[in-house]
Amino acid sequence: MANNIKILTEHINTPGIETFEVYRKTGGYNAVEKAIKKMSPDEIVEEVKKSGIRGRGGAGFPMGMKWSFLAKPEGVPRYLVCNADESEPGTFKDHYLMKSIPHLLIEGMIVSSYALGANKSFIYVRGELMYVVRILEKAIEEAKAAGFLGKNILGSGYDLELVVQPGGGAYICGEETALLESLEGKRGNPRNKPPFPAVKGLYQSPTVVNNVESIANTPWVINHGGDEYAKIGIGRSTGTKLISASGHIKNPGVYEITLGLPVDEFMNSDQYLGGVRDGHYLKAVVAGGSSVPILPAHLFYKTANGEDRLMSYESLSDGGFPTGTMLGSGGFIAMDETTCIVRNTWNFSRFYHHESCGQCSPCREGTGWMEKVLHRIEHGHGTMSDIDLLVDVSKKIEGNTICPLGDAAAWPVASAIRHFRDEFEWHIKHPNEATKPGAVFMGAEILA
Amino acid sequence: MSVTFTEDKLKKAQEIILRYPEGRQKSALLPILHLAQEQFGWLSSETMDYVAGLLSITPVEVYEVATFYTMFHLEPVGKHVIEYCRTGPCCTMGGEEVFSHLKTKLGIKANETTSDGLFTLKEVECLAACGWGPCFQIREKYFMHLTNQKVDDIIEELSK
Amino acid sequence: MENEVPLIKVTIDGQEIRVPVGSTIMEAARQIGPSVAPPAMCYYKPLQGSGGKCRACLVKVMAGSEKDPRPMPKLVASCITGAQDGMVVENFTNPEVVEARKGVVEFLLINHPLDCPVCDQAGECHLQDFAFENGVGEKRFVEEKRTFEPEDIGDKVQLHMNRCILCYRCVYTANQLTEKRVHGVMGRGDHAQISTYIKNSLESDFYGNVIDVCPVGALTDKTYRFKSRVWFSKPVDAHCDCDKCSGKVQIWYKGDEVIRVTARKNQWGEVEDFICNTCRFEKKKTSDWVIEGPSKIARNSVIAQNKYGLNQGKKPEYALNYAATNFKKIDDSREYNQNLDQIKKSEDYKALMQKNDKFFSKEKSLK
Numbered sequence: 001m002a003n004n005i006k007i008l009t010e011h012i013n014t015p016g017i018e019t020f021e022v023y024r025k026t027g028g029y030n031a032v033e034k035a036i037k038k039m040s041p042d043e044i045v046e047e048v049k050k051s052g053i054r055g056r057g058g059a060g061f062p063m064g065m066k067w068s069f070l071a072k073p074e075g076v077p078r079y080l081v082c083n084a085d086e087s088e089p090g091t092f093k094d095h096y097l098m099k100s101i102p103h104l105l106i107e108g109m110i111v112s113s114y115a116l117g118a119n120k121s122f123i124y125v126r127g128e129l130m131y132v133v134r135i136l137e138k139a140i141e142e143a144k145a146a147g148f149l150g151k152n153i154l155g156s157g158y159d160l161e162l163v164v165q166p167g168g169g170a171y172i173c174g175e176e177t178a179l180l181e182s183l184e185g186k187r188g189n190p191r192n193k194p195p196f197p198a199v200k201g202l203y204q205s206p207t208v209v210n211n212v213e214s215i216a217n218t219p220w221v222i223n224h225g226g227d228e229y230a231k232i233g234i235g236r237s238t239g240t241k242l243i244s245a246s247g248h249i250k251n252p253g254v255y256e257i258t259l260g261l262p263v264d265e266f267m268n269s270d271q272y273l274g275g276v277r278d279g280h281y282l283k284a285v286v287a288g289g290s291s292v293p294i295l296p297a298h299l300f301y302k303t304a305n306g307e308d309r310l311m312s313y314e315s316l317s318d319g320g321f322p323t324g325t326m327l328g329s330g331g332f333i334a335m336d337e338t339t340c341i342v343r344n345t346w347n348f349s350r351f352y353h354h355e356s357c358g359q360c361s362p363c364r365e366g367t368g369w370m371e372k373v374l375h376r377i378e379h380g381h382g383t384m385s386d387i388d389l390l391v392d393v394s395k396k397i398e399g400n401t402i403c404p405l406g407d408a409a410a411w412p413v414a415s416a417i418r419h420f421r422d423e424f425e426w427h428i429k430h431p432n433e434a435t436k437p438g439a440v441f442m443g444a445e446i447l448a
Numbered sequence: 449m450s451v452t453f454t455e456d457k458l459k460k461a462q463e464i465i466l467r468y469p470e471g472r473q474k475s476a477l478l479p480i481l482h483l484a485q486e487q488f489g490w491l492s493s494e495t496m497d498y499v500a501g502l503l504s505i506t507p508v509e510v511y512e513v514a515t516f517y518t519m520f521h522l523e524p525v526g527k528h529v530i531e532y533c534r535t536g537p538c539c540t541m542g543g544e545e546v547f548s549h550l551k552t553k554l555g556i557k558a559n560e561t562t563s564d565g566l567f568t569l570k571e572v573e574c575l576a577a578c579g580w581g582p583c584f585q586i587r588e589k590y591f592m593h594l595t596n597q598k599v600d601d602i603i604e605e606l607s608k
Numbered sequence: 609m610e611n612e613v614p615l616i617k618v619t620i621d622g623q624e625i626r627v628p629v630g631s632t633i634m635e636a637a638r639q640i641g642p643s644v645a646p647p648a649m650c651y652y653k654p655l656q657g658s659g660g661k662c663r664a665c666l667v668k669v670m671a672g673s674e675k676d677p678r679p680m681p682k683l684v685a686s687c688i689t690g691a692q693d694g695m696v697v698e699n700f701t702n703p704e705v706v707e708a709r710k711g712v713v714e715f716l717l718i719n720h721p722l723d724c725p726v727c728d729q730a731g732e733c734h735l736q737d738f739a740f741e742n743g744v745g746e747k748r749f750v751e752e753k754r755t756f757e758p759e760d761i762g763d764k765v766q767l768h769m770n771r772c773i774l775c776y777r778c779v780y781t782a783n784q785l786t787e788k789r790v791h792g793v794m795g796r797g798d799h800a801q802i803s804t805y806i807k808n809s810l811e812s813d814f815y816g817n818v819i820d821v822c823p824v825g826a827l828t829d830k831t832y833r834f835k836s837r838v839w840f841s842k843p844v845d846a847h848c849d850c851d852k853c854s855g856k857v858q859i860w861y862k863g864d865e866v867i868r869v870t871a872r873k874n875q876w877g878e879v880e881d882f883i884c885n886t887c888r889f890e891k892k893k894t895s896d897w898v899i900e901g902p903s904k905i906a907r908n909s910v911i912a913q914n915k916y917g918l919n920q921g922k923k924p925e926y927a928l929n930y931a932a933t934n935f936k937k938i939d940d941s942r943e944y945n946q947n948l949d950q951i952k953k954s955e956d957y958k959a960l961m962q963k964n965d966k967f968f969s970k971e972k973s974l975k
Contacts, residue, residue, distance in 0.1 A: 168517025252579035396711030
């Protein structure tokens, strides 16, 4: 378990790795050769299943299972769509991966498309990352020139066309059905489910939507086998995970960690985040992107039972919502004691209000309402009943919306109040002090 | 005033349309709107009608989409559009100070354009560069690890 | 009967029903009747693709099906969720559903202007009914309501965007009935709005139907604007020979004057025969129509108030006289506190019980 394997980022710092030539020299595209020449699509699906890899976009749904749900009616095209609409605050791992080592994603797309029987696959990149779109398009041209893409790949008779599609600036398009709508040239309104994309997805055809990081793992799985992959990590959290770290830490950036790494080591060792910036101490952590519940420092290091927390799907969610959180997309935001939780919660709430598509009533109206109330509290016009109001509104949104954005908007608010209620109360009781610039509540018990 | 793509852009647009399966040319809408914005700077209703014509869809379908996505400018903008991230992680990385400095420097608020028409300031949500924040984007270029000094330099450079 | 669709058994709020395979929970519930049918603010059966948005019709599925009797973890929108054989659904009987629905009412009302006194939809507004039946009486939203700039969308249809609940029905209507839709949903989130974007006017023979499908007063008839309160007008079924539509309409009288024409709606407030603009906006004379008779109005509707009886519109003194002469005085001379045993022994009581038994056993055998 102490292995320090790098599946995605081993060669990421090799100069010129963004070119086909250098990437190929480091062993790149071997998986395509192996897959297309020696393996059947079903064998690849089987390997991915064995690997136990879980979707890296946030939900953590087993990727092999998602693949096996894909309907395969005769005469209907199937599609693979890569979700590169990374917009969750705190998450920038896909951005990093695509701009640094674009061919890894292209290679993954080729083997995954082959496994799923797709002849046209899409990479939906958020529109803001237009420069990454250009990088990917260039990589695709190179791969095509080398015979790894296009018609009759490596003489196998298998054709694949890759299309890079830019989005237009909408967080909601990270939701898979909204992404498909957007890819069809429509507003990014999530669809009602069922039918799921595996049955009726892009252009009403069976479709698999996978995150960039998930797909980037497939070449390794093919090269080394699913069983090998499953050996990495801990329990049902197999493999490695990219964590994008930001906030008040010494070394912000993207890290590839083996799942199961102790939280303490990740947070404080110099190999990783290097601890909180000098002279400060940790107050709270958002471990998996802004939508997961926020945790105070003491609950972050140890579970409610006093066990050391690990960076894994299970350990981070230990204790459920009352005392746990989620690994989510791996957007790690550390906050020290200078952070005002109320202000931060308002900020996140504003984000979800801004990004709600406006289709279903609880999310459309509820996110705006929460933002307004939080804005009021932050600016010294709150009342005590506002706190309970926020909790109640968040409950009425959660689970009642078409897509998970409602939940994502509700959780940060509910969890901030759960763990930092005294800070909200202080804001309301002492509006004059609380609205001074930089004022932060210091009364909470904080364990570093 | 009639709106048409330059020859280059038209060729590019036709390439884009051909990427999608037959009858699904509406998929090209977002890429082509980006293309249009590159050429015209912003999307007027005439531009959108023109795009609708290219894709054989009704104009209202284009309006619906263009107003949904935040990257499309529906009103004229300055020469440089600075889109700065106002979301949590950038704020914890010091974004609030840097951007209030930026606003003072330019003498405008968010969603305004300087009187010389050089800069438009836009507040956007997370740009997926959190650990490299505070950050903003001007066209396709990301500017990261911003400080007051760096902001001054960038503005200086672009004002030339 | 050939091509018979197989039936499945669904239980909603304790009432069983058999419905064809492929029905939604909403369809099954409506088949049982209004007592269990979930409210619907966006779902509109005649409009393809509608539903799933307002979340008013959320229900709890207690058992997914005969084969897989596990409950569903979240509340589901009954209008788009397919019913399965052996499914058990709770609607008004489930506290979770009731609570969620209160939430939906509250969400829909926080930004909805409370201008019902001057709204032409008042009295036939689905949001009023929905809020009255499912909401709570107090308001917790103290912020300023969101408002929109007024937009003129033509000389026939009035758009009040502030009242809109974004059900998308009018968008589907335009998609389904007109060749080229010119209005749609612009923007997103709580600033999404129905608009033509370029100040276009709605021009098509069937655009008027957006008025009928609108659940609130966001789209109203300009030719009827402020002419009457709906409960003071009297709907009459009528038809005409029309080469564009079925010509089956409801005409609304105030006195002898036809003040508006609408399509006929069914029990659920849904239009089955959409009508053309000529019928709706141009034919405002009784002579344009063949009158079929008074429309059937549910007794509990405000539209039914003070109508269809004799002497309507008379002054209250008359009503009192009318009551005095037409209703029997209550005979209050009977004895109270009669012994229940005595009553049970009486022949009348036995006969009554027998009748009841017969009735209920008949009910049972029907199932």
